[in-house]
Amino acid sequence: MELRQLQYFITVARLEHVTHAAESLRVAQSAVSRQIHQLEEELGVALFSPKGRNLQLTPAGKLFMSRAETILTDLDRAVLDLQEFMNPEAGEIRIGFPHSLGIHLLPSVIAEYRAEHPNVKFVLKQGTYHVLIRELLEGEIDLAFISPFPKEREEVEGELLLTEELKIILPPNHLLARHTTIRLEQLKDDSFVMFSESYSLRSIVLEACRKAGFSPRIGFEGEEMDTIRGLVAAGLGVSLLPEMALIETSPMMPVSVRVTEPQVLRTIGLIRRRGEKLPLVAEAFRNFVIRHMDTKNRLP
Template identity: 65%
Template structure:
């Protein structure tokens, strides 16, 4: 069975006439009739019956048309995807990231990139640390921001692009809320609002508290930075969040205080599959991100 036979068959099925199908295909009528006849012989069924001057699909012909149209549609989409893959000014970039980066960083870098590449589309996928690694390995996303950068994970490679300080966040009116900076040990008697297990920020905060000489007392657990921030603002406890998770305005916000000791930070990595090439459009975006963070780092010195 040849792809040409499927094209001819679908065209005749839609036009219900060999001559009109041949005119659209810009081939001889005899060529169309011959391909349809060969297709019917190979399948061992009649796909059309004569009805006046037109052709009508048989029941099995109707069934076969659905499959043929699916095959042709998939092939046409594959051709489009290949062209997009090779064109840095078009196509789609599939980007994964944790929720904490979706508040400020992702909108900022995507908006800046699209000013220079307005025809590029993005498909976003938020996730936790393990799911982001899995999404990259399975090819669900081309690139993913992740914290921290995974070490020695098969089929994964990447770079640390950013190191970000964590700040203490306190309820408004807390005795320490007006301080310029505090030592983390000053919060040893406080109740903490933390991310639940599986989120990369939880062990960072937990280890920092242990380093400061105490085990944090957990009052509440959450899954999003908005939840953590809101619970702290409501007086349910204290917490630590990276600065990028604190780009919010409005009357109901926690106080943000720098931590002088111990130094608490997280690294953010940018990962992709190590065993295959990135689509060209994703490769351009990847290089843009590396340059962006390199320039940001240079500017901060």
């Protein structure tokens, strides 16, 4: 069975006339008749029956028509997808990201990119560290902004975009709230507001506390930056958050203070599946992000 036979069959079925179909296809009427005849012989069933000067689909023809239309629609979609894959100025980019990067970094980067490439579409999926790795490997996303940057994962590769400092956040009435810097050990008796266990920021904070010589007493847990900030601002504990999570202000804002000992950092990277060629539209965006972050990091 040939693709041309399906195209001729569908055109005849829609126009109910071989001559009209041949005119629409810009081929000889005999070529259309021959292809329809060969298709019926191959299938072993009549697809059309006469209806005056026209043709109408037989019950078998109607069944075959629905399947044939689906095949051609899928083929057209596949061709369009391939064209978009090869076109850096169109198509769709599927990006995964953690919540902490969806507050400021990701929206600003996408906004700048869309200003130069308005026809590019984005599909955004938020997830925790392990969810992002899994969805990347399963092909659900093309790229993932991730923290911490996974140096030891053989299945993925990427670029380290930046290293960011985490700051202590305190209730406004905390005894240390007016300090410009503090040592983390000074908070060993405080109750901590922590991210839940699936979040990488929790591991970073726990490791920093271990280096400071204590295990934090966890009073509350949350899964959103706004929740953590709000609970601390309400006096329910202390926490550590990335600097970019403290850019926005709200009526319930904690006080942020730099930690001098130990210094608490997190790495942020952009990763993809190792050894796999990205769609050109995703590769163009990846290159833009790398240049964008390199420029930001070099600014005084």
